Amino acid sequence: MEAISIGLLGLGTVGSGVVKIIENHQDKLMHQVGCPVHVSKVLVKNIDKERAVEVDSNILTTNPDDIIKNPEINIVIEVMGGLEETRGYLQTAIENHKHIVTANKDLMAVYGPELLLAASANGCDLFYEASVAGGIPILRGLVDGLASDRITKMMGIVNGTTNFILSKMSKEGSAYENVLKEAQELGYAESDPTADVEGLDAARKMAILSTLGFSMNIDLDDVKVKGITEITEEDLQYAEQLGYTMKLIGIAHRDGEKVEVSVQPTLLAEAHPLAGVQDEYNAVYVYGEAVGETMFYGPGAGSLPTATAVVSDLVGVMKNMRLGVNGKSAATPQYEKMLKDDNEIFSKYFLRLHVSDEVGVFSNITNIFSDHHVSFEKILQVPVKERELAEIVLVTHQASLEDYENILISLRDLQAVKDVKSSYRVEGGAKR
C-alpha cells in the first residue's frame, strides 16, 4: 500500500499529541498497517504561534480547503473543536471521500447521526473514540467488546476538569478558581471552560455513550444537566462526614424500554467503584444483563492520552482501507427513543436546609416528606452560629424525581424554611 497522507485540523493540546505519537510510534504503525503514515497538512488559526511540537512550517495552513479538498489526503483528523464551521469542513471532507477521525464531542453529540450517515453513504469511516473519556477505549468497549450484551446502566465520571477540581477541593481544600486555572494550564479544560463546569461537556459525552450503549438516538436535549458551580465547601464537608464523596456523575439507566440520562453532582458512597477515581482520571461503570459489572478507567483528558485514542482510530481506518471495508461499521440505532417520565426515575437525595429554630418546624418538614411517602435514611439538625436558624441535613431513601420535586416546592412554601441551601442525588449506601 502507498504511504497514507493525513490532514490535521488543529494543532493544539490534542493535535500536538497526535503529531508526536505518529512520529514516535511510526514503526508500530507501519507494522500494523503495512505502509508509512505521515501528516502532510495542518490547519491552524495562527501560523506564527509557538507550538508544543516541532512541525515543518511549510505544512501549516490557514486554508481548510488545503486539507478537506486535497486529493492527496486520505484521512482527516479533526482536533480543532467548534461546531457549525467544523461540521461544514467535515461534510466537505466526506463529500471528497476522506475518512474522518474526530475528538469533538460537541460535534458528535449534535451532528453525529447526520455525519455518520453521510460518511457511510460515501464509503468513509468516521471514528470518534477520543470524544468520550479521552484515552479510555470506552466506545470500542461498548460497540465491540460488549456487542453481545444488553446494557442497562452506565455511570460515568466523564469530565476530567470537574473531577480534577472536585478532587483537589475535597482532598486539599483548594479554592475552586485556583484549581480551575490549574486544569486549564494542564490542557484538560475546554478553551471556554463553561462547558466543563456547567456539566455540558459531560452531557455531550453521556448523549454519545447512551446512543451507542442503548442503541437509540439520545439527543443532547434529552440529558438533564447540572454542573458543579454551586457546590460549596460545606457540602463537601457534609459529604465526607456522612461517608460519601462528591463527583460529577453521568447516569444513563434503562428500565425495560425506557431510559433516563442525566449529569449532576452526586454523593457517591465511598465504597462505590467510581468513588476512588481522582484528579483528571475518568471512569465509566457499565452494567450489562449478561456480563454484570464492568468498569473502564483511565485518563480522560490531556495531550498524549487523548491523542492515543485518536491515533488508534486512525489505525482502525487504515486497517479497514487494507481490507476494503471502510464506511461499513456505523450501525443505525435498533430502538425508538423512549424516555422515562419523572415518576419513573428513582434515587436517594441529600438535602440541606436553613430553617427558623422554632418549636414544630422539624415535624412540619418531616410531615411534608411523609405526605409524599418518602422516608429518611439519615437526618440531623445543627444550630447555625450567630443566627436564629437551624441547619437540617438529610438523606432520603429512594424517591421518585416527581415526588422529590414536589417536596422541594412544598418546603419552599413553608414560612419556616429560609433557604434550600443544596440538593444532590445520592448513589449507593454509605457505611456511616
Ligand SMILES: NC(=O)C1=CN([C@@H]2O[C@H](COP(=O)(O)OP(=O)(O)OC[C@H]3O[C@@H](n4cnc5c(N)ncnc54)[C@H](OP(=O)(O)O)[C@@H]3O)[C@@H](O)[C@H]2O)C=CC1
Ligand atoms: N484537551 C483535551 O484533553 C481533550 C480535548 N478534546 C477535544 O479535542 C478538540 C481539540 O481540543 P484541544 O486540542 O484541547 O484544543 P486547543 O484549543 O488546544 O487546540 C485547537 C486547535 O485548533 C486550531 N483551530 C481552532 N479553531 C480553528 C479555526 N476556526 N480555524 C483553524 N484552526 C482552528 C487552533 O489553532 P491555533 O493553535 O493557531 O490557535 C489550535 O491549534 C476539541 O474538540 C476538544 O473538545 C477531547 C478530549 C480531550
Ligand SMILES: N[C@@H](CC=O)C(=O)O
Ligand atoms: N475538557 C474535557 C476534555 C476531554 O474531553 C475534560 O475535562 O474532560
Ligand code: NA
Ligand atoms: Na475514549
